[in-house]
Amino acid sequence: MACYRSSVPSRPATQHPLFARFFERVGARNEQRGQAGLRAELLAGLRGLVLEVGAGNGLNFPHYPVEVDEVLVVEPEPYLRERAGLAAERVAVRIAVFAGTADALPVANASVDVVVCSGVLCSVPDVPAALAEFRRVLRPAGEFRFYEHVRAGSRVRAAEQLVLNTVWPRLMGGCQLRRRTGAAIEAAGFTVRSSRELIFPAGAKFSPVAPRILGAARSG
Numbered sequence: 242m243a244c245y246r247s248s249v250p251s252r253p254a255t256q257h258p259l260f261a262r263f264f265e266r267v268g269a270r271n272e273q274r275g276q277a278g279l280r281a282e283l284l285a286g287l288r289g290l291v292l293e294v295g296a297g298n299g300l301n302f303p304h305y306p307v308e309v310d311e312v313l314v315v316e317p318e319p320y321l322r323e324r325a326g327l328a329a330e331r332v333a334v335r336i337a338v339f340a341g342t343a344d345a346l347p348v349a350n351a352s353v354d355v356v357v358c359s360g361v362l363c364s365v366p367d368v369p370a371a372l373a374e375f376r377r378v379l380r381p382a383g384e385f386r387f388y389e390h391v392r393a394g395s396r397v398r399a400a401e402q403l404v405l406n407t408v409w410p411r412l413m414g415g416c417q418l419r420r421r422t423g424a425a426i427e428a429a430g431f432t433v434r435s436s437r438e439l440i441f442p443a444g445a446k447f448s449p450v451a452p453r454i455l456g457a458a459r460s461g
């Protein structure tokens with residue numbers, strides 16, 4: 242791809258072999274519990290050149306519309322990157338998988354139409370740096386589609402997250418439970434065009450990653 246800059250080697254901090262295998266198992270179960278529909282909603286109507294950051298093992302891939310020209314994928318975790326490569330071979334849309342991290346994307350300035358992120362901004366070490374990178378690589382008026390778990394609105398759930406966050410990041414590949422990701426997206430200069438709050442799985446009584454947002458923002 243003309244917009245591809247160079248490969249950035251995976252850093253030790255983004256190698257999570259145990260979490261990667263755990264995520265692969267849990268992720269498959271979640272798809273059947275309704276997450277596949279949320280992924281379809283996340284990606285509905287996309288076209289052009291898409292960059293998906295932190296694609297994991299590629300659970301979004303079957304949901305890209307055929308109007309998409311190509312999806313560039315940047316995934317730092319080696320095991321998940323390999324799985325993403327295999328998943329890419331099973332879908333109609335052209336997908337190319339690269340190593341790299343959200344805060345140093347191997348992609349040229351103003352080169353992609355859309356950036357997609359699901360379940361990633363909880364784990365990146367520096368959210369503002371990642372969002373600044375997304376804006377850098379997006380073409381003018383490019384779109385950012387996000388689906389992320391966030392800090393709970395209710396006091397009880399927020400307290401649960403506070404307690405669990407003492408150990409959760411160490412077990413779950415650096416995932417933080419208490420991020421105000423919607424506010425961070427706006428603070429980074431994106432114009433949020435739609436963002437809906439949801440609980441996944443629907444009706445979950447206790448899950449620290451249940452409160453989520455799903456939406457779209459413009460880069461300018």
Ligand SMILES: C[S@@+](CC[C@H](N)C(=O)[O-])C[C@H]1O[C@@H](n2cnc3c(N)ncnc32)[C@H](O)[C@@H]1O
Nearest residue numbers: 295296297300318321342343359360361364365
């Ligand atoms: C919970 S998984 C979500 C995977 C996938 N996006 C999905 O929706 O199924 C979190 C993903 O973020 C990736 N990740 C963690 N830190 C990252 C970083 N600094 N830059 C890019 N991706 C990162 C992980 O390797 C992993 O693939």
